[in-house]
Amino acid sequence: xxxxxxxxxxxxxxxNKNIVEIRLHSLRDYGRGNxxxxxxxxxxxxxGMVMKIEPIYELITALKSERQYDEIIxxxxxxxxxxxxxxxxxxILENIVILCGHYKGVDHRVREHLxxxxxxxxxxxxxxxxxAAAIIIDAVTRIIPGAIGNEMSALTDSFQDxxxxxPVYTRPPEFNGWKVPxxxxxxxxxxxxxxxxxQSYERTKRLRPDLLE
Numbered sequence: 216x217x218x219x220x221x222x223x224x225x226x227x228x229x230x231n232k233n234i235v236e237i238r239l240h241s242l243r244d245y246g247r248g249n250x251x252x253x254x255x256x257x258x259x260x261x262x263g264m265v266m267k268i269e270p271i272y273e274l275i276t277a278l279k280s281e282r283q284y285d286e287i288i289x290x291x292x293x294x295x296x297x298x299x300x301x302x303x304x305x306x307i308l309e310n311i312v313i314l315c316g317h318y319k320g321v322d323h324r325v326r327e328h329l330x331x332x333x334x335x336x337x338x339x340x341x342x343x344x345x346x347a348a349a350i351i352i353d354a355v356t357r358i359i360p361g362a363i364g365n366e367m368s369a370l371t372d373s374f375q376d377x378x379x380x381x382p383v384y385t386r387p388p389e390f391n392g393w394k395v396p397x398x399x400x401x402x403x404x405x406x407x408x409x410x411x412x413x414q415s416y417e418r419t420k421r422l423r424p425d426l427l428e
Contacts, residue, residue, distance in 0.1 A: 216345045226353060229362040237352065240278070245270035254318055263319035271314065271325050278312060287312040287331045288351070290344030291320065294333030299374035301334070302354040313351060315344030377426045381414035 220226065221237045229235045243251045247269065254264040275287060285308040295301070305311060314321070314330070326333065336347045356362050358369045373380045384395040398410045419426050 216343075217349060220349045221352065225363055226356050229356050229359065232361060234359055234361050235356050240274055242266070242270045242274060245273045245277075257319065261319070265319050266317055266321040266325075268322040268324050271321060272329065275312065275314075275329055282310050284310045284312050287314065287329060289314045289321070289326060289330040289333045290316055290335070290347040290351075291326075291333045292335050292338070292340050294335040297334050297336050297351065297354070299354070299372070302351075302358060303375075305351070305355045306358050313344075313348045315348050317343040374426075377419075378415040379418045379423060379426070381411040381418065 217239055221230070221239065226235075226237070230237060242253045246253045247267070252267070253270045254266050257263070257265045278284065286305070288311060290313065314325075334347075334351065336350050341347060363369055369375075382396075384399060388395045388400060396410070398406060401407065
């Protein structure tokens, strides 16, 4: 699932420019027995399988023997909700491990002793943490200087200043009788900037008032 993602779009270009390095590791390489088992039944019963501690411990230990990691993140629906502020923080770190959960989760000792931070991408449950990890990778990569052509584009995205982005328009100036706001065609950049600020505030107040708190 992640192989295709990391070799496409902005993430691929950032790797080609040596801005980021992304390595994928399979827990199966550290699995037990002939079938490389990485999961087992939960103590105490209950539906679903649990990811075993041994493969995760051995993989993380192997990674830490190569370099120091600033964060070892576990993607979990009950983790801290991922925000733009957190993406900004992660973007200035040197090395990060992201562990993707699966099944009913991981042996809790992993979370107690190996993980430094737990992150959720929303109040819902996915079949695995791969898609959630892809969100983290994309959000963090795109704001690292040089990852996208115009760095100011990332800095003016929604949530960077706790406001939603203002409306954007392009040619033609009129379509189907629907017109682009005259202010954007005026060439007065000071007034345009003020209009954009006002629009950002109004959209945030109407759509996401919680951000203004």
